[in-house]
Amino acid sequence: MPELNFQIEKAEAQRFAAAPTLIFKLRITNINPAETIHTVALRSQIHLEVTRRQYSAEDQRNLRDLFGDADRWGQTLKTMLWTHASVVAPAFESSIVVDLPVPCTFDFNVAATKYFHGLTDGDVPLNFLFSGTVFYANEEGGLQVAPIPWDKEAKFRLPLKAWSEMMEIYYPNSAWLCLRRDVFERLYEYKVQHGIPTWEQALERMLPAPEEVAKA
Numbered sequence: 001m002p003e004l005n006f007q008i009e010k011a012e013a014q015r016f017a018a019a020p021t022l023i024f025k026l027r028i029t030n031i032n033p034a035e036t037i038h039t040v041a042l043r044s045q046i047h048l049e050v051t052r053r054q055y056s057a058e059d060q061r062n063l064r065d066l067f068g069d070a071d072r073w074g075q076t077l078k079t080m081l082w083t084h085a086s087v088v089a090p091a092f093e094s095s096i097v098v099d100l101p102v103p104c105t106f107d108f109n110v111a112a113t114k115y116f117h118g119l120t121d122g123d124v125p126l127n128f129l130f131s132g133t134v135f136y137a138n139e140e141g142g143l144q145v146a147p148i149p150w151d152k153e154a155k156f157r158l159p160l161k162a163w164s165e166m167m168e169i170y171y172p173n174s175a176w177l178c179l180r181r182d183v184f185e186r187l188y189e190y191k192v193q194h195g196i197p198t199w200e201q202a203l204e205r206m207l208p209a210p211e212e213v214a215k216a
Contacts, residue, residue, distance in 0.1 A: 001146050002136050003031040004040070008128060008156035013166035014101065020170040022162065024100040024128075026087070026154075033094035035136055038143065040089040042132040046102065048080045048115060049155075052125035062118035066111060082112045082126070106167055106176040116163050123157040130154070 007027045014021040030037055055063070060070040067076040089098045107113055116124065130152040138144050179187070191202040 001144070002035050002037060002134050004134060004148060004152065005029045005031065006128065006130055006152055006154040008100075008126075008154050009097065011156070011158055011162050013162065013169055015169060020104040020106065020166050022102045022104060022158075022166060024085075024102060024156070025097055026100045027095060027097045028089055028092070029095040030093070035093070037089075037092050038135040038137065039091060040132065040134045040148075041086075042089060042100075042130060042148070043084065043086045044100065044131075045084055045129040046082045047127045047129065048082045048112060049125040049127050050080060050115065051077050053122060056120060058120050059118060062120070063115065066114045066118065079127075080111060080115070086132075104163070104166065106171055107178050108175065109178050116160070119160050121160060123159050124163070126156045126158050128154045128156065 005028075007029070009025040009027055011022050011024045014023045028040060028042075055070075060073075067073055083102060083104075085100055085102045087098055087100045089096055105113055108117070129150075130148055131150055132148045134146050134148060136144050136146070187199075187202065190196075190206070191199065194202070194205070196202045196205065
């Protein structure tokens with residue numbers, strides 16, 4: 001039975017997709033190179049291992065909305081499930097590199113978005129937990145099916161720059177905010193009543209000027 005190992009080699013933004021997407025270059029290696037792998041139907045849980053990096057004072061301020069004050073991080077800073085991803089690998093014998101696409105969101109109601117946005121530099125420790133099914137040929141050439149053990153994983157440190165550049169491609173100089181419908185309707189009514197042409201100008205009129213915030 002095949003014994004597969006997994007390694008993330010790099011990550012890059014996918015351009016011209018329908019939604020922001022990171023492509024992780026995933027190397028799949030069979031310990032026995034003589035075996036023929038027909039295909040691998042692979043699933044992955046991707047976790048943010050937030051305790052495996054250092055945080056600057058600015059990071060701590062930015063992440064208060066997510067983890068609270070820094071003196072409570074011993075209780076609140078815990079590994080978070082980021083997302084799920086899947087891919088089907090074609091036939092190979094020894095190893096193969098496949099693209100593992102991971103759709104991302106810029107919704108600031110989502111904890112992962114708050115986390116990525118709150119960091120100033122460095123990288124994000126990820127852990128990919130794999131499961132799925134491998135289809136392979138036995139010694140007689142017959143088709144066999146086996147599950148991928150749940151203990152298969154791959155760690156990777158995603159450069160924050162890769163996530164930031166991806167979001168800049170899809171949302172240049174902008175952010176995406178999801179509002180409750182009744183709140184949106186009130187904002188829309190305010191915009192129409194005052195004849196304000198853009199949403200940015202409506203929000204700027206409602207918010208205090210930066211110098212007023214600094215004095216508060």
